[in-house]
Amino acid sequence: MSAIPKDANTLAAPPLPKLRTRPLAATGILFGGILLLFIAIGLSVSFGAADIAFSTVWEAIFRFNPDLTQHQIIQELRLPRVLGGAMVGASFAVAGALMQGMTRNPMADSGLLGLNAGAGFVMALCFAFFPGLSFMALILYSFVGAGLGAGLVFGIGLLAKGGLTPVRLVLAGAAVSALLSALSEGVALYFRIGQDLAFWYAGGTAGIKWLQIKSIFPWVLAALAGAMMLSRSVTLLSLGEDVAAGLGQRTRLIRLLGTLLVLILAGASVSVVGAVGFVGLIIPHVTRYLVGVDYRWIIPCSAILGSLLVVFADLAARMINPPFETPIGALISLIGVPFFLYLTRKERRSL
Template sequence: MSKTSRTKLSVFLAAGIAVVILAAALSVFYGSTKIPFETVLQALRAPDMTDQQQIIIHELRIPRTIGCILVGAAFAVAGAITQGVTRNPLTDSGLLGINAGASFALAVCLAFLPSLSFSGVVLFSFLGAAVAMVLVYGLMSIKHRKLDPVRLVLAGSAVSVFLSSLSQAISIFYNIGYDLTFWTAGGVAGIRAKQLTFAAPVILVGLLLSLLLSRQISLLSLGDDVARGLGLEIDRIRTLCLFVVLLLAGGAVALAGPVAFVGLLVPHVVRFFVGADYRAIIPSSMLAGAFCMLAADLISRTINAPSETPVGLVFAVVGVPFFIWTARKEERSLD
């Protein structure tokens, strides 16, 4: 990494930390329920757990804010890794079947285990994401085929369609369409400290592993021939990357649902500022993803207060035009 690149990265990280702290503070102080500024300060300094408003701060807003940071960072880094491994800028972790696997597990829970706690649903959703990734990997392993990026996306798409069809069939047969749709719209309103105790370690391990693999992902993004010529064990590294994507996207989807466009949009924005080196893209995506999720959640809480707008809808409003613009840009680059 050149001196100029390091300078750009340092500036971006410093700015990213500052805006994430600011957005986190706003997330704690503002929400769909109006709580006086002084009450929030008191809840942070010397909480009185007999005060209903201070209970809201500690049991709802603080876990929700931490959840936003983790979910945003996880989706963004998972998307960056997926784009690097597949060398396709129009992909994210959802194309690997992870979102569909989590949705299928949720449909099973709603239909057959309706009394299951939210923590149990989070655990089942993560297991569903893991099963989907195993299916994708199994399809890739048929006849000992290598983990080719094109086949990887095709296998992920096939598994996604299959599991999504099963989820829809269950939702229709057991009349759980409304509950399933509400979850798939994406949101962090249900995050509590209990759910974070399960999902946070999984996501944090994934973020740490992504930093350790950032150099290898940069080599993979250059193409298999170049990476192999530089001594990289392509299949082993690609498998490790898929495992990291599972930890990140699986944990994030289990907590907040399949929030679309975070993993697609954030890495593109980050590349514009820090370049194409994944040693810079991954840490920058962590901060940018965390900020975007915090900002989107803050908008979703306040734009229609006291009701809340699904955070996935906020991202869709920005993400769909961005996706169309990116697709057209890639099409022009191929002409």
């Protein structure tokens, strides 16, 4: 029997260059974040227009009694919206992390680069011309709309003289988002579907039901698993295309697969909560600051932190002015807009 060379494994998967990573901090975020997420879910289910005791929440989950009104509120209203919010937060955050890693653009985000506006525009067309579509069909059309928005943004950015810089990409995203939003509003006014689209404009988790969670869960789970499988390659891409190609990575294939995952995550999320932006912008930056630049840590930690952000934002939206709700998109924007301006100023200094 011939001996196996010691470097046989390294030929198939070259080792990563030395990276700035904090595995201890990442492990703490994963375990501590999951624990905090369970606490946040319990708080969010318990508090609202009608406060419910934790013991009642426990009974409604594990010993459901359909004859009790509070059990019905928990099972049919609060639990699906909280779980859906956690799922959407993870999706937006991971989508942003993938986009920033693949494009090396610190301002990449599904909301800023036209994906949300594209999905909203296609939703408006569906409500106007095909009002009887199933929710699964709406999800598929949301994917198409997200792809349309992203294609327009990258197409316009590539036509600019001097190449596709981060600032130009964001400017193209702002222009395309404004155009698609205006077209959506025009369709809403002409076909009198403004009330149906109001949810998508404001963004929120109030309308999430078990049917929607069951519809998007397989897509989101598969896309998150795919992001983890692609994380090592995204790390290499984030170091530069020459570095990735020199280590044997098929950069075009990685970008194609990564873009597909982003469209699935962003499209599914927008179809459920509407135009909620800045989650995919803020969370990856915070995660990189905490755990380093290795996307094998960034992606799972971003998923946890993104879930926490949306769950706590949803809880705050219900507690600010009860019994009325503040759109979570507006609350997250209070953090996201100053953060975006900070990144823009930082990017200008680096040019």
